[in-house]
Amino acid sequence: MSTFPWKYELSDHSCSIYAGDLLNKYTNVSGTPLQIEAVTDTTLRIHARTLESFAVEQRPKLTGTLTAVSPSDDLPQEKTACDAALRTAFTGTASSDASQNNQSLLTFATKALQISLDDELHLQICSLGGTPLCSDYTGKLQEAESLTEEEIEQMREEGHVVHAGDDACRFQITKSLYGDEVFYGLGDKTGFLNKMGYDYTMWNTDNPDPHVENPTFKALYKSIPFFITLRKDCVYGIFFDNHYKTSFDMGYSSTDYYSIGAADGELDYYFIYGDTIADVIKNYTALTGRCPLPQLWTLGYHQSRWGYSSQQEVLELAENFINNDLPCDVIHMDIDYMDNYKVFTVDKNKFPDLSGLSNTLQDKGIRLVTIIDPGTKVEKGYHMYDEGVCNHYFAQTPEGDIYENVVWPGDSVFPDYTSSTVRNWWGSQTKLLVDQGISGIWNDMNEPASFRGPLPENVVFPGDDIPRLHKEVHNVYGHLMAKATYEGLKETSGKRPFVITRACYSGSQKYSTAWTGDNQSIWTHLKMSIPQLLNLGMSGMPFVGTDIGGFGSNTTPELLCRWIQASCFAPLFRNHCAKFSRCQEPWQFDRQTLDIYRTYLKLRYRFIPYLYDLFYEESQTGMPIIRPLVMHYQNDPEVYECNDEYLVGDRILVAPVTDQGAHVRPVYLPEGIWVDYWTKERIEGGKYILQDAPLDICPIYIKAGSIIPTWPQLNHIPDGGAKELILEYYTSDAPAEYCHYQDNGTDFSYENGEYNIYHFHIDSDGHLTTSMDHQGYDHLYDAVRLSAH
């Protein structure tokens, strides 16, 4: 069986770089084992086409770009064929862009970068001025700490988590640290915003333990092998496009270097340079794709719980929202709605008329989303199982039998989403739910999670033509499931698909929103949710959220209040909890909790047009919706490690309280004038303030000079949005500008020009003028009102 070389869906995440005039603009090394391609002037692709010749077993002399990790005994000293071939190719094909200097240093340049490679394949990337930006490390590597089997066993017996040999790499790249680096990104990993000094593993992992901090939790549900390096005078990103198990040692083993290794697959990574973090994200999402415009209602409030077990219960839940004057657009139905946890079935005893229920709810302004897991119950006579078996749609053992493990339905089999036929089959099943009025699908357990031990590495995914092993497919399994669901929903509903996924790989943003999986109702998880969502955004996944209130264990009224406040601008805005935990709908506690909860739901609903504008911006540029302060104040080192504040777009700053009992907190306000959202007090930034924050107050500030589009108060989001727009204007002496996007909020007609872009201008006397930058959607606002503060 061939496992190499396999480039999963080249067109999926790389198509954009091969489009149009970017194609091979500067291909300086071709036909050689190592290829450096300038995709654009600022994005380089470094790709070893024939990695087998670099494999550890072959022991070539590779100490830099490709470092043999083990065994570490003598590597042959003679020059390898690839070195020679490389030089030949450089001198042969490089024309004026590349040269070979006296020290056998090969160099070429783009309009932004100088690239050089020595005869041991050490790569150095410099600015045009010659400042090193990113260089292969040429010094000695730290020996890994070694423990005897006996020591490991002893430590494990005492309950310690010992990572011994779990992360064995077949190859790695090692880059010098200059001492001024701050790292962001890497998806949903635990811990703080800055990843410097930690090490992580990319291996999609379902671990319900209370994950808080690396080093215990190296891996979580998502594998997004992309990070951004901020240095004093430059920013760059590295996208390590390898979906086998990979490891990222971000200066954990040594303060001299950081390294990235992979268990298998190809060496294939992108160096992405920019002036700003925003540039790097823009270029990364140009490679991997952006989150398309969502349906408007998906930006509203979502209520969920594992355990809503009957039609009556769901109806009463909706009525409770309405009777308590609580905005709500979506109710999620967890596995309880299915017949014996069989995907694409409905338990007719508990939900005798799902269509009737969805219609009734939609009349009240509330939609239903249902969960779908990949694990398919083994049961003869069940259509999914029978069709899948008959057509060989499931993963197999190496002997060719269908592979079984255990998930919610008991004995289960796993669809092979690497096959386009299987994806189409799976996607077409969404019709069963769409026809019953279901508005979106929540994909869970797609790491894939399994209860009878993990899937062995050699489980086979037959695919369309080339079979792949589990070790190769694991990190893209959830991604491909989300793709199948997105494409299925697009076909069966004709609307912009709403998909949520737990497992992801780079590029999943094209198909799905994501949540951070099974957190707990603990204050440390509330605190961690901020850097986690911000890093996901900087990793190209903008439409994300946490389980508000916490999934596992029991929330408290105070924790719930602080969580809804901290999340009030989270792109995905969903309260969800586990079956055996305390109920945490807003009315489950006291009057004060209900009132506070309502205040923040209502606040969120007023800002929906601003959030939607940010989604439009994201679809054009990849800019996340919520952003760390460093994205807009890159020259202010005070914000590089700001873990407990975030910006919504570039003009709202939120500083949630994340400590039990705290009624005051320090807030750092970057340069400029900031207006306290609640009191309208104007505060000069560039300093810390001590902010009072009683339980009903989440500190929020608006940058003076901002125009922010809002809606009148609504409890449900109508298709096409509200009829009236209120421009909240936070005055300043200078004129203000704002572009606002509007369309029908449901389907793809915007792709045919059916949208409006309003251009608002407020002059220094406070007069508003409006022009249209684009007019293609008939339903203009009935009124646009200015409200100045």
Ligand code: GLC
């Ligand atoms: C997983 C999900 C959780 C869901 C549960 C039952 O633990 O992460 O959100 O409620 O399964 O389906």
